[in-house]
Amino acid sequence: QKEVEQDPGPLSVPEGAIVSLNCTYSNSAFQYFMWYRQYSRKGPELLMYTYSSGNKEDGRFTAQVDKSSKYISLFIRDSQPSDSATYLCAMSEGAQKLVFGQGTRLTINP
Amino acid sequence: GAVVSQHPSWVICKSGTSVKIECRSLDFQATTMFWYRQFPKQSLMLMATSNEGSKATYEQGVEKDKFLINHASLTLSTLTVTSAHPEDSSFYICSARDSGRGAKNIQYFGAGTRLSVL
Numbered sequence: 001q002k003e004v005e006q007d008p009g010p011l012s013v014p015e016g017a018i019v020s021l022n023c024t025y026s027n028s029a030f031q032y033f034m035w036y037r038q039y040s041r042k043g044p045e046l047l048m049y050t051y052s053s054g055n056k057e058d059g060r061f062t063a064q065v066d067k068s069s070k071y072i073s074l075f076i077r078d079s080q081p082s083d084s085a086t087y088l089c090a091m092s093e094g095a096q097k098l099v100f101g102q103g104t105r106l107t108i109n110p
Numbered sequence: 111g112a113v114v115s116q117h118p119s120w121v122i123c124k125s126g127t128s129v130k131i132e133c134r135s136l137d138f139q140a141t142t143m144f145w146y147r148q149f150p151k152q153s154l155m156l157m158a159t160s161n162e163g164s165k166a167t168y169e170q171g172v173e174k175d176k177f178l179i180n181h182a183s184l185t186l187s188t189l190t191v192t193s194a195h196p197e198d199s200s201f202y203i204c205s206a207r208d209s210g211r212g213a214k215n216i217q218y219f220g221a222g223t224r225l226s227v228l
Contacts, residue, residue, distance in 0.1 A: 032215045041222070042221055043116070043219035088153060092215050095215050101153065105151075
């Protein structure tokens with residue numbers, strides 16, 4: 001079993017829809033949780049960062065962390081075609097190396 | 111803020127030659143930088159952790175003599191692929207951890223380097 005599980009998709013939704021992306025993990029010591037967006041042939045771009053449990057909102061993006069269930073989510077409201085990319089969840093235990101999910105390929109259809 | 115510059119973005123070389131990739135943190139200091147490799151439609155695979163002023167720590171299965179890493183300053187790390195062969199063709203990405211926010215373990219990524227070995 002992988003330390004971080006993420007459905008690779010692909011996920012295709014119409015423009016304007018609410019998108020829900022999720023990751024589950026097995027290491028209860030993970031404290032730092034991140035979501036990165038990666039366009040094709042580019043490096044990952046940090047979208048959201050959360051420490052421990054809770055919610056965080058930034059514009060159209062909301063990140064949720066439920067440590068009791070070992071489950072994190074990223075919600076995208078009013079999705080746009082420019083949101084089409086691969087979304088990677090990442091997490092770490094303290095200052096240890098990041099552990100990434102497989103990435104979910106998302107397409108927003110106009 | 112939090113910009114990481116990586117270049118070249120694309121390099122083509124002949125088999126047997128060496129290629130150097132640079133990773134710079136432009137607006138913050140990075141005691142620790144990371145080098146990743148990514149295959150098509152796959153996630154990032156950590157190759158090594160680079161610490162300023164000390165030897166890099168390589169992940170299991172990564173040849174340290176083939177992938178030379180130097181982190182001579184708080185803003186620059188380099189990866190040299192020595193005697194490159196076609197199987198080394200891949201997308202290499204660096205990241206830098208902001209020393210000022212080290213406890214939060216936030217990594218910022220470069221744009222990546224596509225290496226093609228003929």
